[in-house]
Amino acid sequence: MKNKLNRTILCIIDDLRSNQLFNFIERGFLPNFKKLIDNGIYSKNCVTDFPSITYPTQVSIITGTYTGDYKNELCHGIPVYNWMGRDTSPPDLRNYGSNRLDIFKMNDDLGENCQTLFEMIDGGNKSSITQFINRGTDYFFPENKLKLILFYLYIRNSINLSKTMARANNIVVNKLLDNFKNPKRYFNIKEPPICSIIWFMSPDVLLHKFGSDDKRYKLNLLHIDAVLGRLITELDNLGFLDETAIAITSDHGNYGAKRVGDLNNTLRALKLKHYHPRRKVHGNINISEFGGVGFFYFKGKINACNSKIWNYPTLSELENYGLKRINLTDELFKIDGVELLYYNDNYTYDNTNKVFLKRKLIDDERVIEGTLESKGSGKNMKTRYLLKNDEDNDIFGYSKDEKASKLLNGKYYSMDEWLDATYHLDYPLYPDLICRHFKNPRSADIILSTNGNIIYNLVHGKKINNDLFQHDIGKRESSIVPLIISGSEDIPKKEIPFCKITDIVPSLLALLGKSSHKSVVGKSII
Numbered sequence: 001m002k003n004k005l006n007r008t009i010l011c012i013i014d015d016l017r018s019n020q021l022f023n024f025i026e027r028g029f030l031p032n033f034k035k036l037i038d039n040g041i042y043s044k045n046c047v048t049d050f051p052s053i054t055y056p057t058q059v060s061i062i063t064g065t066y067t068g069d070y071k072n073e074l075c076h077g078i079p080v081y082n083w084m085g086r087d088t089s090p091p092d093l094r095n096y097g098s099n100r101l102d103i104f105k106m107n108d109d110l111g112e113n114c115q116t117l118f119e120m121i122d123g124g125n126k127s128s129i130t131q132f133i134n135r136g137t138d139y140f141f142p143e144n145k146l147k148l149i150l151f152y153l154y155i156r157n158s159i160n161l162s163k164t165m166a167r168a169n170n171i172v173v174n175k176l177l178d179n180f181k182n183p184k185r186y187f188n189i190k191e192p193p194i195c196s197i198i199w200f201m202s203p204d205v206l207l208h209k210f211g212s213d214d215k216r217y218k219l220n221l222l223h224i225d226a227v228l229g230r231l232i233t234e235l236d237n238l239g240f241l242d243e244t245a246i247a248i249t250s251d252h253g254n255y256g257a258k259r260v261g262d263l264n265n266t267l268r269a270l271k272l273k274h275y276h277p278r279r280k281v282h283g284n285i286n287i288s289e290f291g292g293v294g295f296f297y298f299k300g301k302i303n304a305c306n307s308k309i310w311n312y313p314t315l316s317e318l319e320n321y322g323l324k325r326i327n328l329t330d331e332l333f334k335i336d337g338v339e340l341l342y343y344n345d346n347y348t349y350d351n352t353n354k355v356f357l358k359r360k361l362i363d364d365e366r367v368i369e370g371t372l373e374s375k376g377s378g379k380n381m382k383t384r385y386l387l388k389n390d391e392d393n394d395i396f397g398y399s400k401d402e403k404a405s406k407l408l409n410g411k412y413y414s415m416d417e418w419l420d421a422t423y424h425l426d427y428p429l430y431p432d433l434i435c436r437h438f439k440n441p442r443s444a445d446i447i448l449s450t451n452g453n454i455i456y457n458l459v460h461g462k463k464i465n466n467d468l469f470q471h472d473i474g475k476r477e478s479s480i481v482p483l484i485i486s487g488s489e490d491i492p493k494k495e496i497p498f499c500k501i502t503d504i505v506p507s508l509l510a511l512l513g514k515s516s517h518k519s520v521v522g523k524s525i526i
Helices: 018-026 031-038 054-063 102-109 145-156 161-181 202-210 215-238 264-269 328-334 415-422 430-439 501-511
Strands: 007-013 041-047 082-085 092-095 126-129 139-141 195-200 244-249 285-290 293-298 338-344 352-360 367-375 382-387 446-450 480-487
Touching: 007 054, 007 501, 018 031, 018 041, 018 215, 018 480, 031 215, 031 244, 031 480, 041 501, 054 501, 082 285, 082 293, 092 102, 126 161, 161 195, 161 202, 161 215, 202 215, 215 244, 244 501, 328 338, 328 352, 328 446, 338 430, 352 430, 367 430, 382 430, 415 430, 480 501
Parallel strands: 007 195, 007 244, 126 139, 126 195
Antiparallel strands: 041 480, 082 092, 244 480, 285 293, 293 446, 338 352, 338 446, 352 367, 367 382
């Protein structure tokens, strides 16, 4: 029998913890979400990317692959929301958030060694509503840069933020429905879209301001349930629901910190001066962003031909840095609240990679160490997690778990083996994800992480606000998101105990009877 499914809609609800969503569903607050999980596939344990920040997590959702050496491997090129690119002089500073023009560069920044879901589906019209990862689409809203600026000014500067977020939710669904009702307004071919991606950004706006326990955040989630119900009802009335697979997920969860910290005294004591592209003295450090997780770029030895080039520092430089010859991998633990530190060996050339791990134990100030090693690339990459001495030096706490501890034997394991062993723990899938992240030449030299009690709210060294709510640390509250695939009656009804966000694209393509691009590392959960 011919497969009836020939359309797909991917809904990304920004900043939604899995346990909160399913708790609301079980308590009867979200009837339309309940209807979707009762009539489709769902998982309460979908593991997001590292770091759990809007980009790159949404990039990984939409491409079905993670980041890495995007010039030479099958992967995408977005390491983090804000990053430094060292292959230009002076270096590029990307800011996909407050610099709204940078966000239009993201489709190029993906690189040519991956494809979006739009590019993997041949023929037919494709629509992207407020989602900027839209390479291969035929229609995008907002349609131009002026509309984009006006849209964001409207959202960010609203006096009544709750009402504005509700209007934004309605705009997303109304625009998609109009694509179905009046395709000739949007496409050259008078046919509703076969592939659509919509992004509900409203929970993220409210989360950062008020937190996920605030009434305004919760009421907004109820409103998203209502507009999704209207989307499903109208698709059914138009005759499209039974041929459509609707996937609903989030990019990351969230948590609340106790206070906002200040780095200035620590940086001054270490003689570290922040890079500023328009100053004559450019500095030797760039903190591309630091919420609970910080991404630190350091300037290597000055290039004899061009002092504006930011070379990669060697491991020996990181351990003997600057005028004071400080060991950065020790001294950065002096930053208030920092417990974890990751840094990379940039000088391996045999398709292997080594990442060094340190953790400061707050109770006794002892520092423990470990190592991640990877070999291969793409879906064939395997990693091993080595403890320096014994299980007392376990950075991620895997040794305390019966299942995960079996992988601490010095052998290499695939991403799905790590997923199976760690999805239920804090820092799920980290041995695989961290290695992939550091293979990207745009990644930071040193990554720091607090436990979430203290955050810093820095973007390229500048403090942006005093909000206490974030979503970047590796604990489950940030790392585990929901996944629902429903819509057509052809979709099987079952619960999946665990999966990863890169499984979404191959699952949707499998339902449509189509093949994934060779870069896709996820696998179908159908």
